[in-house]
Amino acid sequence: MHYIVVNILIIMCKTLHLPGYVLTYFPVRGRAESTRLLLADQGASLTDVEVPLADWFSGKTDLKKNAVFGQLPKFQDGEFVLYQSNAILRYLGHKHGLAGSNDKDTARIDMVNDGVEDLRQKFSKLVFFEFETGKENYIKNLPNQLAPFEKILSQNSNGTKFVVGDKISYADYNLLDILHCHLDLSPTCLTAFPLLAAYTERLAARPQLSAYLKSEKRNKRPITPKHKQ
Structure with missing residues (x-):
């Protein structure tokens, strides 16, 4: 069931051309959270696609097979797809003028x-x-x-x-x-x-970062799978 939901979300993101960015990751903060913080503070639209850990490790989803290094997060900006959390941060940093003035x-x-x-x-x-x-x-x-x-x-x-x-x-x-x-x-x-x-x-x-930090979607996610809220 989780596998079906995840794939429906991914298909919707592709076919409906949702505005903003798409971030695919597990239902934790982990290595995706710094990207979420950046986009929230910059007021950018973000669609979160959460992949249940059980589906990832069982192979029910093709995401792991298709990931460049077999890892998430996966980031999409339109047709552009990027992996590796720090590469995603640097890309967004340059795109949003957050990478220095010289x-x-x-x-x-x-x-x-x-x-x-x-x-x-x-x-x-x-x-x-x-x-x-x-x-x-x-x-x-x-x-x-x-x-x-x-x-x-x-x-x-x-x-x-x-x-x-x-x-x-x-x-x-x-x-x-x-x-x-x-x-x-x-x-x-x-x-x-x-x-x-x-x-x-x-x-x-x-202001925008504070609103995100207080949001339910932020606080329902543990820091890692090992953390319990």
Whole structure:
């Protein structure tokens, strides 16, 4: 039944030429959430197609076979199809003017985004493979992982704006998402990082982003399949 529903949604997206973008992913936040944050804040139309994990792993859907690297998310902008979460972010960053105003800023934004990816991989390793045995040590070492981002913020307008320059970038949405993940893991993790704490609150207060963060569709999704709300 889930397989039929998913395929009907995909066919509708193709045949009806729905406005905006289409994002196909599992019913979790995971690697699709930073894209959702970006599009919500930019006021862009997004159709979410949710693939039940059971259907994905059982092979009931052809999505895995057709995915370039056998992974989701899958992103569609009209006839243009893109995989890999960071490639999707960079594409949208350039398309919506969120990738820096010059080559140096663009490179700095890429650097921060790569730093977020490093942290996300460590977080994913903990959640999926080491949660019961490694959580305590992970949280103990977390300040060492967050300190570089605090320093980056301090170097731009004393931490009162964004990671780079005067305008939000795609890396900001990715950083906000991974900070939310860690606040869920350890609610006091930003206590020693006043700039990051204020930054997280400042971004979350942006009107369209705030509305999304408070929405039912956002809050019904766990961070990963291992997380329960």
